[in-house]
Amino acid sequence: MSPKTLYDKIWDAHVAHEAEDGTCLLYIDRHLVHEVTSPQAFEGLRMAGRKVRAPEKTIAVPDHNVPTTAGRDDPKNMTEDSAIQVAALDSNAKEFGIHYYPVSDVRQGIVHIVGPEQGWTLPGMTVVCGDSHTATHGAFGALAHGIGTSEVEHVLATQTLIQKKSKNMKVEITGKLRPGVTAKDITLSVIGATGTAGGTGYVIEYCGEAIRDLSMEGRMTVCNMAIEGGARAGLIAPDEKTYEYCKGRPHAPKGAAWEAAEAYWRTLYTDEGAHFDKVITLKGEDIAPVVTWGTSPEDVLPITAAVPAADDFEGGKVGAAQRSLDYMDLKPGTPLSEIEIDTVFIGSCTNGRIEDLRAAAAILKGKKKKDGLRAMVVPGSGLVRAQAEEEGLADIFKEAGFEWRLAGCSMCLAMNPDQLAPGERCAATSNRNFEGRQGRGGRTHLMSPQMAAAAAITGKLTDVREMM
Amino acid sequence: MQKFTKLSGIAAPLPLVNIDTDMIIPKQFLKTIKRSGLGVNLFDEMRYDDDGNEIPDFVLNKPQYREAQIIVAGDNFGCGSSREHAPWAIADFGITCVIAPSYADIFYNNCFKNGILPIALPQEQVDVLMKDAEKGSNARIEIDLEAQTVTSSDGETFSFEVDPFKKHCLMNGLDDIGLTMEKAASIDTFEAEASAARPWV
Numbered sequence: 001m002s003p004k005t006l007y008d009k010i011w012d013a014h015v016a017h018e019a020e021d022g023t024c025l026l027y028i029d030r031h032l033v034h035e036v037t038s039p040q041a042f043e044g045l046r047m048a049g050r051k052v053r054a055p056e057k058t059i060a061v062p063d064h065n066v067p068t069t070a071g072r073d074d075p076k077n078m079t080e081d082s083a084i085q086v087a088a089l090d091s092n093a094k095e096f097g098i099h100y101y102p103v104s105d106v107r108q109g110i111v112h113i114v115g116p117e118q119g120w121t122l123p124g125m126t127v128v129c130g131d132s133h134t135a136t137h138g139a140f141g142a143l144a145h146g147i148g149t150s151e152v153e154h155v156l157a158t159q160t161l162i163q164k165k166s167k168n169m170k171v172e173i174t175g176k177l178r179p180g181v182t183a184k185d186i187t188l189s190v191i192g193a194t195g196t197a198g199g200t201g202y203v204i205e206y207c208g209e210a211i212r213d214l215s216m217e218g219r220m221t222v223c224n225m226a227i228e229g230g231a232r233a234g235l236i237a238p239d240e241k242t243y244e245y246c247k248g249r250p251h252a253p254k255g256a257a258w259e260a261a262e263a264y265w266r267t268l269y270t271d272e273g274a275h276f277d278k279v280i281t282l283k284g285e286d287i288a289p290v291v292t293w294g295t296s297p298e299d300v301l302p303i304t305a306a307v308p309a310a311d312d313f314e315g316g317k318v319g320a321a322q323r324s325l326d327y328m329d330l331k332p333g334t335p336l337s338e339i340e341i342d343t344v345f346i347g348s349c350t351n352g353r354i355e356d357l358r359a360a361a362a363i364l365k366g367k368k369k370k371d372g373l374r375a376m377v378v379p380g381s382g383l384v385r386a387q388a389e390e391e392g393l394a395d396i397f398k399e400a401g402f403e404w405r406l407a408g409c410s411m412c413l414a415m416n417p418d419q420l421a422p423g424e425r426c427a428a429t430s431n432r433n434f435e436g437r438q439g440r441g442g443r444t445h446l447m448s449p450q451m452a453a454a455a456a457i458t459g460k461l462t463d464v465r466e467m468m
Numbered sequence: 469m470q471k472f473t474k475l476s477g478i479a480a481p482l483p484l485v486n487i488d489t490d491m492i493i494p495k496q497f498l499k500t501i502k503r504s505g506l507g508v509n510l511f512d513e514m515r516y517d518d519d520g521n522e523i524p525d526f527v528l529n530k531p532q533y534r535e536a537q538i539i540v541a542g543d544n545f546g547c548g549s550s551r552e553h554a555p556w557a558i559a560d561f562g563i564t565c566v567i568a569p570s571y572a573d574i575f576y577n578n579c580f581k582n583g584i585l586p587i588a589l590p591q592e593q594v595d596v597l598m599k600d601a602e603k604g605s606n607a608r609i610e611i612d613l614e615a616q617t618v619t620s621s622d623g624e625t626f627s628f629e630v631d632p633f634k635k636h637c638l639m640n641g642l643d644d645i646g647l648t649m650e651k652a653a654s655i656d657t658f659e660a661e662a663s664a665a666r667p668w669v
Contacts, residue, residue: 013666016658017651023633025651027658029669037551039501048645053655057669065499081499088501125669132550132574146574148552149503150581150644158648160655164631196486197544200573230547232573253668261668296486316485316542323484413549415495422518434490434548436513 003271025160029125033060035089037130041153058098065415068405109381109407112136112349119249123238123265139219141238167277169202173210175284180465183218184448187225192300199231210284217355228297294324343426344375348412351429352380363453369401370459376403378410427455470583471641477537481601488548507560532604546575
């Protein structure tokens with residue numbers, strides 16, 4: 001038998017039907033659902049008189065436009081259109097009999113944080129959600145990717161997706177990371193190296209010592225942004241850390257079922273000699289704490305660098321870089337560490353897990369945010385929030401002058417009231433710095449939680465290594 | 469779904485790389501629970517000022533492009549979020565074809581579910597069509613899905629690739645779900661075998 005990649009193995013284990021032209025029906029083990037990309041799909045089912053084929057494999061949670069302030073379980077405290085979407089999810093979950101975590105439930109949170117936390121996401125599974133950051137679940141060695149609403153409806157009705165196989169890409173991060181360098185710096189640096197379309201048509205497997213050394217939280221951060229590099233999904237082979245994380249979670253198997261599952265999971269790795277269509281290798285020790293300067297996640301530079309000029313680029317990117325510089329109101333040659341900010345946002349499916357909050361709190365402990373700066377922490381789930389309170393992290397954030405919010409997507413995409421005003425500049429731990437992403441006219445610099453915490457203290461983009 | 473077979477239309481030039489789905493339809497318009505009515509907000513933040521007035525310089529606000537049925541754009545069109553609101557907004561505006569050197573994967577798939585044909589052509593050919601598009605209503609670009617060709621207003625013809633299954637569905641306006649349900653027996657068999665092999669799933 002020819003050697004297989006991890007992606008090949010998971011793919012092969014899920015093909016329910018293959019047509020002569022290679023078009024497959026891929027069986028879906030877990031379907032995660034949120035309020036923004038699902039109402040039209042449920043409506044489609046109703047109109048056609050169809051049911052959800054596997055309600056026991058379908059999990060819903062409102063996250064994208066829920067407020068993160070107290071009193072939000074009263075719809076009167078939501079904008080009317082948000083309340084309608086959340087109410088639609090409430091009633092669709094009931095009508096179709098799927099698992100559901102309402103806003104009032106402590107387990108509510110960002111769908112990509114709730115899935116792993118509750119043990120819904122397990123190695124070797126296929127996981128989809130109407131959200132591009134579904135790639136996050138690849139950290140468990142699960143084939144996970146975002147889909148559109150028509151595909152959400154297709155999965156609800158048939159528990160399958162019409163797919164053709166992607167190509168295999170290997171991203172290897174060798175050696176050790178230097179102090180102050182995180183999973184976020186890895187994933188941004190990879191996108192900086194490949195561009196936002198570098199992964200288009202591929203499923204990426206991340207490997208190498210620096211990836212193995214990451215915690216599950218860090219691995220989720222890396223896979224989360226696979227989509228920003230254009231890849232359909234990112235994968236990391238499961239290992240002891242993966243099993244340790246999954247064991248005992250509410251929906252993880254128990255007893256003999258666990259033993260059988262773990263034995264299977266141990267077969268989920270890329271065989272020696274398996275073929276990759278594209279290989280990228282970065283040295284862990286070459287990766288620095290990075291920030292983005294422009295309006296594409298590929299606009300990445302080490303914090304020690306300066307704002308580039310449009311002429312530094314080639315082809316269509318010259319115009320795009322000039323447009324970014326204008327939008328971001330930045331002058332070429334300005335050291336990145338001199339860029340002043342108005343807002344700090346710590347949270348999102350990229351960096352809203354407990355380890356992220358610990359890392360930010362370690363920098364903020366005993367310090368205060370700069371006067372006049374707005375800073376908020378939005379935990380990724382109610383359980384992350386509760387744990388952070390128990391560990392005393394919430395007190396550190398509050399004493400530093402941060403707002404301590406309830407769980408949700410919040411200012412990552414600014415569908416709820418957490419938004420930037422035009423011209424405001426934000427140090428954000430989220431995943432996209434697109435024009436208007438965090439609010440019309442808002443300017444976003446992406447970075448790690450540590451770097452965002454450091455920026456909160458000084459009021460400008462800051463090399464966190466100077467504070468360690 | 470609306471069928472797509474042939475199209476002869478005006479193309480709007482958008483010579484930008486990495487046009488993302490937040491540009492195509494900003495998040496404030498994702499709060500709808502319907503698929504229709506998003507065309508008026510297509511490219512909203514580029515198209516309207518803070519007071520909601522049209523920005524005259526934006527291509528879709530120019531008189532010659534108000535009836536555009538095609539967009540010609542730069543590399544990596546549709547990158548970013550999975551929101552199907554992006555193709556919904558494009559289709560609702562009346563655009564049923566996009567021509568660009570490359571697309572983000574999820575957006576590309578979403579187009580085919582909504583009667584939109586995304587055509588990928590080499591940069592030099594997109595450059596020719598971009599020039600054509602800049603001529604406004606004086607130039608019509610012709611697309612023939614059956615023949616898989618794009619013809620410029622000067623009669624220059626380019627061939628494009630499209631997956632045969634996607635082409636078949638688009639040309640016949642077929643509903644994916646109905647097609648898949650015809651294979652229900654295969655899904656039943658797979659499900660039974662998979663749950664025996666991996667009972668913890």
